[in-house]
Amino acid sequence: MRALLIDFGSTFTKAVVADLAEERVVSSAKAPSTVDTDIRHGLASALEKLGLTLGDLSDGPFEYKLACSSAAGGLKMVVVGLVPKYSAEAGRRAALTAGAKVIGVYSFELTKSEVASIEAQEPDIVLLTGGTDGGDKKTITHNARMLAASGLKCPILVAGNKEARDDVVEILSSAGKEVYWTENIMPELGKLNVRPANEKIREIFLKRIIQAKGLDKVTGLLHILMPTPSASLRAAELLAKGTKSLGGMGELLAVEIGGATTNVYSVAEGKSKLPGVVEKGLEEPYVKRTVEGDLGVRVSAESLMEAAGLERILSKMREYSTDVRPEAVEEHIRMLRRQTSYLPRTYFDWLVDEALARSAVELGVERHVGRLEEIPTPMGRFYVLTGKDLTEVETVVGTGGPIVNSKRPWKVLGEAVYDESRPFVLKPKNPELYVDRDYVFWAMGLLSGEEPDKALKILLDSVSPVRPG
Known part of the structure; x- marks a missing residue:
């Protein structure tokens, strides 16, 4: 019994085959998305790498054929x-x-x-x-x-x-x-x-939106369930809470970097344990998502450079190389926006991708977590909390190609950790860092609606701790 899971992304169309009896990922592949022409072409290319054809979707050996999409700008x-x-x-x-x-x-x-x-x-x-x-x-x-x-x-x-x-x-x-x-x-x-x-x-x-995005061309082949971020949010909630029969990892923060956006998910109460803290604004949800449309590493690469500042990107690259020329980095980033399916080929390419990913995590998590404001009064100081205090969260999970394929994922995810020089930005203080090794976050979010226990077991197997070295 197998499941075929598809994500029509802004940059790549991804396919995962899961063996439900053995509760494991059998194979996965990706190909450049072709939403601007015919979305089936990119799907066929991804399937071909798995030894499959579009015809196999009609009569293939799959119990489930589920899909999500963030193509054509998402929803x-x-x-x-x-x-x-x-x-x-x-x-x-x-x-x-x-x-x-x-x-x-x-x-x-x-x-x-x-x-x-x-x-x-x-x-x-x-x-x-x-x-x-x-x-x-x-x-x-x-x-x-x-x-x-x-x-x-x-x-x-x-x-x-x-x-x-x-x-x-x-x-x-x-x-x-x-x-x-x-x-x-x-x-x-x-x-x-x-x-x-x-x-x-x-x-x-x-x-309606499936037709407007050109996804109706595959609705006879696949069951398109939801936008991709919804699938990843379900995966984050599943991983944290577990199921009726299988425990999860507890409160967590998850970061997903894509070509167009960076999504941050928290499954945590987020209440401050500091005395004298007053909460401001609407009550924060236990399961929360934020999306940053200017922090993608391909489609939004130039806006990420503007948001982070070129100097921030250069400083991250210079931790590993002294031969970093600003004009070369800037031109490379502009090229990434034009050639969204470009994959790193040289050490320089890897350095730029890593610096962009680190900047996306740093800024994305900063925007997601809460902040404390110190207020002096005649009766002493008190603090106002806006957003979620995630300093006590013990688990940070990274997914998305720029993290999964990184040579130093601990450096990328390290940007999600509390910075003592900015004590009022309430990032996790001492979390364990994990990477979605098999890149199945979105896929298990899709599968969770049908087979929650199997989805969780596959997800737990994919989530691996990462440390320097």
Whole structure:
């Protein structure tokens, strides 16, 4: 009994064959993605390396044929809410945990220029929220009218004040918009309810986005379940919590570097154990995902260089080589953005890739974890915590090609560890570092919905500790 698991990535199409009886990965392969032409070509190339053809998907010996995708920019969403730190932030979290890439967040009443900006971004879904149940109705109704008058062709998901829902849906439907609705993502102030929105986003992804991304060409061959980040988030949760019959690794932080983005997942309570700490903002979810669209190592290589700064990248390279010329590094990074399937061939190539990966982990984890702010008062000092305190997390897992294929994965993952020179950035202090050796995080996330015990056993076998040397 075998499972074929496919990921249509922004850079590569990856295939994994798992033997479910023996609970192990039999083989894996990848080939450049071909979403801009015909997605089947990249799939066929990956399958060929496994000794398979597209025809084997119709009558091959597979119990499961499951797929996920982050191709063609992934699932791009815009969130429109009321107050930035409440409903708009709740909407952003709902989109992220559904596996989306949030490309814009708008608050209060939309203006004409903001609507034009949303149109220009060409989102796959707009999430319209705002107002607690029984609270403000005016803003979400105004925003519905603005979106109804827009040129947007994408689905609009309404997840705001339930007392405004009927009017909002009617406004959008009357304008010919494709509209869906679900429960309010923040029915009470500070109380999150994101699961119904997650499920509805996945429903829209399966119903409409698959066709828009060209994935409908393989739906007769594979069961496409979800965006890739959703699969990886499921894997992180499975690895941490375990199943009813098999224990997991406990609270953890996972980092996944790709060609277009860096995703960071935490499965941890994240409460501070320091005395006198006051928490600020919405309550943090136990299972959390953040995605950084400017921290990919191929499609987003130039934006990663801008975010990190060229000097940061050069300094990481100079730890291993004195012959590092800034102009050569900069030109190489620009080449990576143009040639997204390029793989390292020389020591210089490896150094650039490693420095980019280290920078992506450093910045991605910094943006994911919480921060402490010290506040002096006449009664003494106290601290304000924004986000999750992950200093006590004992496990950091790395996945994605730039980590899995790194010659020094401990250096890459070491960037996720607490830095004493920046004590208020709450990264794990003394974690054990692990690498997803077989690169099956996403694959086991897919399989977990069908065979959770087998998926966990394969995942636990793949996750290996790494240390200098």
